[in-house]
C-alpha cells in the first residue's frame with residue numbers, strides 16, 4: 001500500500017485553482033489514489049454563465065475523470081465547491097463557508113493564479129500576491145492544518161541563469177507593492193510597471209516572485225512548502241497520455257504550427273525546452289504535501305519540478321519531433337502545410353515573417369474579399385505574432401535549476417510510492433511524449449476525430465500541390481519579367497535552351513543509329 005495515498009485518506013483538502021489545468025489533474029489523482037479521502041473543498045467562481053455546480057459537473061463529466069468514477073463512484077459527494085473570488089479583498093467567501101473551511105481543512109494546495117504574461121500589474125498583484133497573503137492568513141486560523149503547499153513557477157527568478165531552491169530577495173518589498181496598488185491609478189501603474197519589474201520579462205514572473213516572498217515572510221509557524229514547476233505540458237502517463245485542455249505553454253504554438261499558420265519561430269534550437277508533464281508536477285506536489293505534513297521540516301523547502309538538468313530536451317529537437325508527428329497525425333482543415341523553421345537570427349525572422357506569415361495572410365484576405373467574405377487572416381496573424389513575441393523570451397534562453405530537495409524527497413519515498421507517485425523525469429522518453437502530446441492536442445483540445453486523419457492527409461496533399469503550382473507560377477512570372485528587361489537574362493536563357501537542345505540531340509543520335 002502506498003504510504004502517500006494512505007496519508008490523504010480521511011483528510012479534508014482545500015484546493016484553489018481546481019478548475020485550472022494543474023488543479024484538475026491534482027484533484028483527479030487525489031480521488032483515484034485516495035478514494036477514501038473525506039472531502040475536497042474547491043474555491044470556485046462562476047464563469048462564462050455557468051454556476052459553481054455546473055462547472056463541477058462539467059469537470060466530472062470530462063474524459064479526465066473517467067477512471068475516477070470507477071474507483072470512487074461517489075466522487076460528486078466528495079467535492080464541495082465553495083464560492084470564492086480571489087480578486088476580492090475578502091476572497092468573497094461567505095461566513096458559513098469560511099467557518100467550515102477554517103475548522104475542517106487539513107491540507108491546502110494553492111494553485112490559483114493568473115498565468116497571463118501581459119496581465120495588468122494591479123490584477124496580477126491581486127491574484128498572485130494579495131490572494132496568497134489572504135490564504136496564508138486563513139491557513140493560520142486552521143487548527144487542523146498539517147501542510148500548506150504553494151505552487152509557484154521555476155521562472156519566478158528567470159532573471160538569473162542558475163537558480164537554487166531558495167527564495168531570492170525582491171528589490172521592492174511585496175507589502176509596499178500591495179499597498180501602492182491600492183491607491184495608484186491605472187495610468188501611473190502602467191508607467192511604473194517596467195521600472196518595477198526590472199529585468200523580469202513580464203508581470204506574471206514578477207508577481208510570482210513577490211508571491212513567494214509573501215509566503216516566506218508571512219508563513220509564520222505554518223508548515224509550508226513551495227513547488228516550482230517549469231513549463232507544464234500534457235500528461236505523460238496518468239490517467240492517460242497526452243491529456244491537455246488549454247493553450248498555455250507550447251500547446252498553442254503546436255496548434256498554430258499544425259494548422260499551418262506558424263511557419264517560422266525565433267527560437268534557439270539548442271536552448272533547453274524545460275517542459276514538464278503535468279502528472280509529474282502533480283505527483284511531486286502530493287509527495288511534498290505528505291512529506292511536509294509528516295516530517296515537518298524546520299524551514300520552508302522549495303522543490304524544483306524541472307526536466308532540463310536530469311533529462312534535457314531542446315527546442316530544435318522538440319520542433320523536429322512535432323513536425324514529424326504531423327506527418328502521421330495531421331490536424332484537420334490546415335491553412336497551409338505544417339512546415340516551420342526555428343531561427344535565432346532576428347533578420348531571418350523578419351524575412352520569414354514577411355514571406356511566410358504576412359504575404360499568405362494578405363493574399364488570402366484578398367481572396368476572401370474577392371469572394372464577398374470578411375477578411376480575417378491578417379488579424380489572426382497579428383494576434384499570433386504578438387503571442388509569439390511574448391513567448392520568445394522563454395525559447396531563446398536556457399536556465400539551470402538545482403533539484404537537491406526534489407532528489408532528496410525521491411530518496412525518502414518507498415518503492416511503492418516511487419511507482420504510484422512517480423516524478424522521476426529521467427524515465428521520460430521525449431519522442432514518445434511529444435507524439436502523445438500532439439495526439440492529445442488533436443483529441444482533447446481540438447476535439448478532432450481520429451477517423452478524419454485520411455481526409456486531413458488528402459487536404460495536406462492538395463495544399464502541397466497548390467504550393468508547388470503557386471511557386472512555379474511565381475517563378476515563371478518573375479523570369480518572364482526579367483527576360484523582358486535584361487539582355488543578360490535573355491543570354492542566359494538562350495544558353496540554357498541551346499545547352500538542353502545539344503544534350504537531347506546527343507542522346508537521340510545513338511538511339512537513331514540503333515534503329
Ligand SMILES: CCCCCCCCCCCCCCCCCCCCCCCCCC(=O)SCCNC(=O)CCNC(=O)[C@H](O)C(C)(C)COP(=O)(O)OP(=O)(O)OC[C@H]1O[C@@H](n2cnc3c(N)ncnc32)[C@H](O)[C@@H]1OP(=O)(O)O
Nearest residue numbers: 115116117153247248249250252253319320340387390394
Ligand atoms: C530542426 C529544426 C526543426 C524545426 C522545426 C520547427 C517546428 C516548430 C514547432 C513548434 C512547436 C514547438 C515549439 C513550442 C514553443 C513553445 C513556447 C512556450 C513557451 C512558454 C513559456 C512559459 C514559461 C512560464 C511558465 C509559467 O510558469 S506560466 C504558464 C504558462 N502561461 C502561458 O503560457 C500564458 C501565455 N498566454 C498569455 O500570456 C496571453 O494569452 C498572451 C500570449 C500574452 C496573449 O494575450 P492577449 O494578447 O491579451 O490575448 P489573449 O486573448 O489572451 O490571446 C490571443 C490569442 O492567442 C491565443 N493564445 C493564448 N495563449 C497562447 C499560446 N500560448 N500559444 C498560442 N496562442 C495562444 C488565445 O487563445 C487567443 O486566440 P483567439 O481565442 O483570439 O483565437
Ligand SMILES: NC(=O)C1=CN([C@@H]2O[C@H](COP(=O)(O)OP(=O)(O)OC[C@H]3O[C@@H](n4cnc5c(N)ncnc54)[C@H](OP(=O)(O)O)[C@@H]3O)[C@@H](O)[C@H]2O)C=CC1
Nearest residue numbers: 017018019020021022085086087111112113153229231232
Ligand atoms: N501552466 C504552466 O505552464 C505553469 C503553471 N504554473 C503554476 O501552476 C499553477 C496553476 O496553473 P495552471 O493550472 O496552468 O493555470 P490555469 O490558468 O489553468 O488555472 C488557473 C486557476 O486559477 C483560478 N483563478 C484565477 N483567477 C481566479 C479568481 N479571481 N478567483 C478564483 N480562482 C481564480 C482559475 O479559475 P477559473 O477557472 O475560474 O478561471 C483556475 O482554476 C499556477 O500557480 C501557475 O503559476 C507554474 C509553472 C508553469
